[in-house]
Each structure stands twice: as structure tokens, then as C-alpha cells.
Amino acid sequence: MHVIGGTASTALAERISRELGNAPFGIPFVKRFPDGEMYIRIGGRLEGDDVVVVQSTPSDPALLELLLLEDAVHEAGARRTFVVVPYFGYARQDRRFFPGEPVSARSLSRHVELDADAVITVDLHSPTTLGHFTKPAFEASGIPALARLLRERPIDLLVSPDKGGIERVRRMAQLLDRPWFALEKRRIDSDKVELSLPPDVPAFAGKHVALIDDVITTGGTIVEAAKLLKRHGVGATSVACTHGLFLRDAFERIKAVTDEVYSTDTLENPAEKASVAPDIAQILLRELASK
Ligand code: R5P
Numbered sequence: 001m002h003v004i005g006g007t008a009s010t011a012l013a014e015r016i017s018r019e020l021g022n023a024p025f026g027i028p029f030v031k032r033f034p035d036g037e038m039y040i041r042i043g044g045r046l047e048g049d050d051v052v053v054v055q056s057t058p059s060d061p062a063l064l065e066l067l068l069l070e071d072a073v074h075e076a077g078a079r080r081t082f083v084v085v086p087y088f089g090y091a092r093q094d095r096r097f098f099p100g101e102p103v104s105a106r107s108l109s110r111h112v113e114l115d116a117d118a119v120i121t122v123d124l125h126s127p128t129t130l131g132h133f134t135k136p137a138f139e140a141s142g143i144p145a146l147a148r149l150l151r152e153r154p155i156d157l158l159v160s161p162d163k164g165g166i167e168r169v170r171r172m173a174q175l176l177d178r179p180w181f182a183l184e185k186r187r188i189d190s191d192k193v194e195l196s197l198p199p200d201v202p203a204f205a206g207k208h209v210a211l212i213d214d215v216i217t218t219g220g221t222i223v224e225a226a227k228l229l230k231r232h233g234v235g236a237t238s239v240a241c242t243h244g245l246f247l248r249d250a251f252e253r254i255k256a257v258t259d260e261v262y263s264t265d266t267l268e269n270p271a272e273k274a275s276v277a278p279d280i281a282q283i284l285l286r287e288l289a290s291k
Contacts, residue, residue: 006055008062012265013054019281040068047077057089070115083116086266091125106132123242142242142264145274147175156207161225205233215243219250226257244269
């Protein structure tokens, strides 16, 4: 078996190769042609082997690199290709909100699975995206990785910034054996949200609270949540998310109003302290053994 790490996921791919018993690991050579088109090339002998390609798709070049990588692996004669997309871009457009729009999540699922025997991803925006794949597709959770990290911290209480995250915070609460609650959120636009405390929340004044989210993009949600908790006397605030996109100055703005910021390594960023490699490897090992 071989593991190939695209440029958006090199470190995580190497961690996955270690979890798979130090499977041979490689990275592609990537350059641009003079007209701007992407050129990639992979090394190593892959004929008849199982190959794991790891590449998050937070940007269009990363997505294009993944598609080219899959084709290169196919051309190299791989027996089976397992495509790991730790952060699956375009998953937020998971339905047609207005006439004339695409269902981007479906379109990308179809393209990504084209040269794959199976696809593995982590904490999709919506579980419906898994249903768009026609080949085996699996979703790992970032929660166990974050729980392994938060278990070492003196956290008293867990909070989801919105009701959509209830299942996530509930799972974390079970793993850490802590109480939890969810804030009420109203999105004003893509950069602005309004948050409020629901009635009957557990007392948290002076306590250490961890805000749990699946993705941090502009940071608007977490900054507002941290400010709300502060106004009500929270003692300390940690932030933990699966996917840390941290657009523009999001990381600095969050750091300014919280005490600790953690993410998993589905995306490379300054907060990536919890690895999903063991959770992805567990699925890979099961699927590799199944056929
Ligand atoms: C919302 O449904 C998600 O769980 C995140 O809370 C949200 O997408 C974060 O976005 P931002 O960082 O831009 O507020």
C-alpha cells in the first residue's frame, strides 16, 4: 500500500501513512505551465497496489490537484484507490437554494469519486452529501480527535454556538463526561451573526468553557459566542473545531477574545493540534481488509 499526500494535506497524509504501519509515503511534483495550467507528477511503482490519496479541497487549485492526482494514480496502474478528502470543499451548497443554482456538493462528489474505489471524508457540512456518492463513501468524525486533546485540559462545560451543532457537542460531552448546552444563533449575513443564551443554561460564571464547532470560517460565530460568554462572566474559554479555515484575520480575532484555539489537522493552520489520522486510518484499515 502507498500513501500520497497532496500539497493541501502533506502532514496529515504522512501521519496516516504512519498509522497504516509506515506505508510508503510520497508527495507529487507540482508546477504550473506558462499558461497557468497545473502539471503534476507522482513517483514510485504503484502497479497492482492499493493507493491512498489524501488531499483536502479548501481551494479550487487544491481540488484540481486532487482530480489530477487521482488520474495519475489510475494511470500508474493502482489496484484500488482510496481517496481521503479531510476537508471537502463546496459541501455547503448542498441544495439548490435559488433557481439556477447547482447542487455543488453533488457535483463535486461525482467528480471526486470518478477515479476512486472509495472516498473518506471528515465532518461534512451536511450528512446528505454522503448520499451523493455512488461508490462507497465514509465520514469520520473530528470529535474523538478533539476529545483526546480536551481530555488533558481543565474544561468544565461544553457549548455549541448553535442548535445545528447539538449532536456534535452531545457526543463530545459523552466522551468527556461534562455538561453542555447550545446557544441560539441568527445569521444576519455571511459575516455577521447574532447569538443569545437559551433559558435554563447550566451556571458557567467563573468556569472554563469549551466552544465546539465543526468549521470556523470568518470566525464571526465563535467571536460573538466568546463575547457573549464573557459578558456573562465565563472564567476561561477554549475553542475547538474540526475544520479551521480561519479566513482573513479570523485566527487573530478569535485569539483576542478566547484563551486557547484548537483545530484538527484536516486543514493546515496555526491551531491544528489534534490529529484525525487515527480515525481515518481505522476506516482505511477496515476497508482495505474487506475485499
Ligand atoms: C454553522 O452552521 C457552522 O457550524 C459554523 O458555526 C459556521 O459555519 C462558522 O462560520 P463563521 O466562522 O464564518 O462564523
